[in-house]
Amino acid sequence: MEDRGFALESASESSGPLRRVAIDPVSRVEGHGKVTLLLDEHDQVQQARLHIVEFRGFEKFIQGRPYWEVPVMVQRLCGICPVSHHLAAAKALDHVVGADRLTPTAEKLRRLMHYGQILQSHALHFFHLSSPDLLFGFASEAGRRNIVGIVAAYPEIARQGVLLRKFGQEVIRLTAGKRVHGTGAIPGGVNRALSHQERDGLLADIYQIIAWSRQAVQLIKRLHQADPALYDEFGSCRSNMVSLVGGGGVLDFYDGRLRARDADGRIMVDGVHARNYPELLREEVKPWSYMKFPFLADLGPQDGWYKVGPLARLQNCDSIPTPLAEAERCELIEHGQGMVIHAPLAYHWARMIEMLHAAETLRDLLHDDDLSGSELVTSGARQREGVGVIEAPRGTLIHHYRVGEDDLVTMCNLIVSTTHNNQAMNEAIRRVARRYLNGRQLDEGLLNHIEVAIRCFDPCLSCATHALGKMPLQLELIAATGQPLERLAART
Numbered sequence: 210m211e212d213r214g215f216a217l218e219s220a221s222e223s224s225g226p227l228r229r230v231a232i233d234p235v236s237r238v239e240g241h242g243k244v245t246l247l248l249d250e251h252d253q254v255q256q257a258r259l260h261i262v263e264f265r266g267f268e269k270f271i272q273g274r275p276y277w278e279v280p281v282m283v284q285r286l287c288g289i290c291p292v293s294h295h296l297a298a299a300k301a302l303d304h305v306v307g308a309d310r311l312t313p314t315a316e317k318l319r320r321l322m323h324y325g326q327i328l329q330s331h332a333l334h335f336f337h338l339s340s341p342d343l344l345f346g347f348a349s350e351a352g353r354r355n356i357v358g359i360v361a362a363y364p365e366i367a368r369q370g371v372l373l374r375k376f377g378q379e380v381i382r383l384t385a386g387k388r389v390h391g392t393g394a395i396p397g398g399v400n401r402a403l404s405h406q407e408r409d410g411l412l413a414d415i416y417q418i419i420a421w422s423r424q425a426v427q428l429i430k431r432l433h434q435a436d437p438a439l440y441d442e443f444g445s446c447r448s449n450m451v452s453l454v455g456g457g458g459v460l461d462f463y464d465g466r467l468r469a470r471d472a473d474g475r476i477m478v479d480g481v482h483a484r485n486y487p488e489l490l491r492e493e494v495k496p497w498s499y500m501k502f503p504f505l506a507d508l509g510p511q512d513g514w515y516k517v518g519p520l521a522r523l524q525n526c527d528s529i530p531t532p533l534a535e536a537e538r539c540e541l542i543e544h545g546q547g548m549v550i551h552a553p554l555a556y557h558w559a560r561m562i563e564m565l566h567a568a569e570t571l572r573d574l575l576h577d578d579d580l581s582g583s584e585l586v587t588s589g590a591r592q593r594e595g596v597g598v599i600e601a602p603r604g605t606l607i608h609h610y611r612v613g614e615d616d617l618v619t620m621c622n623l624i625v626s627t628t629h630n631n632q633a634m635n636e637a638i639r640r641v642a643r644r645y646l647n648g649r650q651l652d653e654g655l656l657n658h659i660e661v662a663i664r665c666f667d668p669c670l671s672c673a674t675h676a677l678g679k680m681p682l683q684l685e686l687i688a689a690t691g692q693p694l695e696r697l698a699a700r701t
Contacts, residue, residue, distance in 0.1 A: 307589025329377025336370025517604025
């Protein structure tokens with residue numbers, strides 16, 4: 210059963226009395242968030258906001274720690290995408306130890322780990338968190354709209370989802386040491402290689418994993434074809450797009466340069482080195498959320514917000530370097546009929562294409578003897594600063610550190626994938642709220658449309674809560690009668 214509900218209360222606004230509807234917490238996402246809607250006396254939506262209500266101050270308490278602890282520490286941001294933070298931190302600290310180029314064995318093992326993470330995370334999100342909405346309907350019975358319901362109604366789909374994720378987790382276990390919060394990547398390289406026996410064990414299953422990934426792409430395409438008006442219009446909002454692209458403009462999750470396109474698909478900025486991300490991006494703080502609002506610096510906060518993640522990546526790159534996934538990407542692009550696809554539900558289609566690409570890449574890597582090499586670590590002239598950027602399952606992930614002469618971290622800045630998508634998620638829920646909720650008597654099924662829009666972006670809210678400036682943190686003392694007695698607000 211979904212453990213959440215909604216509440217209605219009065220609110221006061223200059224335009225007249227309003228009702229506030231709160232969806233708290235948002236369900237089937239990683240982390241804790243809520244949505245508030247303000248409705249006027251005619252049940253018209255006047256405001257819709259996604260609030261991130263948990264705060265995790267990693268950017269501060271990572272300071273003062275030895276730099277070599279960081280790749281392990283930052284994984285505690287999340288139990289779903291720890292590998293992404295592990296690798297982004299390791300990439301940043303490669304520069305600190307002077308490892309500008311890793312050994313072939315170290316880089317390929319990191320890539321194997323990363324693509325295993327892409328596979329398991331995409332499988333988790335699609336099959337466990339989003340498929341109940343897509344297969345049963347957004348307003349279907351809440352008690353059925355979960356993974357248990359999928360097991361009962363679609364046992365083979367559920368089985369494939371579980372085994373796809375299991376395979377990705379096994380790749381992570383063998384490369385990082387554990388399925389969750391491993392230690393495989395270290396500044397300058399990795400701390401273990403794969404044995405031939407371990408590689409053969411993964412190769413025995415990889416072709417089945419590719420086949421199931423292809424079936425997952427076909428499943429989401431059938432859903433689009435069955436109701437194109439819904440899938441092409443639901444919560445659609447035009448925006449810019451940002452992602453890494455590899456050499457020659459190919460899709461690359463592990464390394465590359467930053468590229469930005471506008472809402473019509475024109476390249477605005479290309480070839481930006483990771484260390485120069487502050488010249489490309491800025492961050493804005495708003496008083497009602499712990500999550501920051503990034504934007505393209507040249508365009509400003511009003512026009513410069515953007516999307517990241519699967520849908521942005523597949524339209525920002527020029528090609529995918531594996532044949533099956535590239536053929537599917539071309540079909541996705543053709544679906545847009547020459548226009549950029551901005552519909553949030555298309556994220557699921559793009560996500561399954563990326564899962565197929567991850568499976569193909571894992572197959573190719575597992576045939577490479579460098580995975581069993583002995584040269585694992587390199588180093589060079591020490592530096593005091595490093596930036597690591599990768600494409601995590603949810604989108605572009607930036608880790609930036611400065612390290613003092615005593616080897617202790619003096620500065621940490623994290624721009625997490627979900628943070629990049631903050632404004633896009635807010636825009637999507639506004640459009641969904643005004644399309645489906647205006648003038649209607651609200652019930653759980655209608656409100657789930659809001660959550661569906663959020664889940665399209667696969668947000669990891671616990672990862673994204675790092676704010677600068679004044680924090681909207683308040684402490685209230687409530688009497689037994691329910692009356693507020695005292696309130697304290699944070700000053701910074």
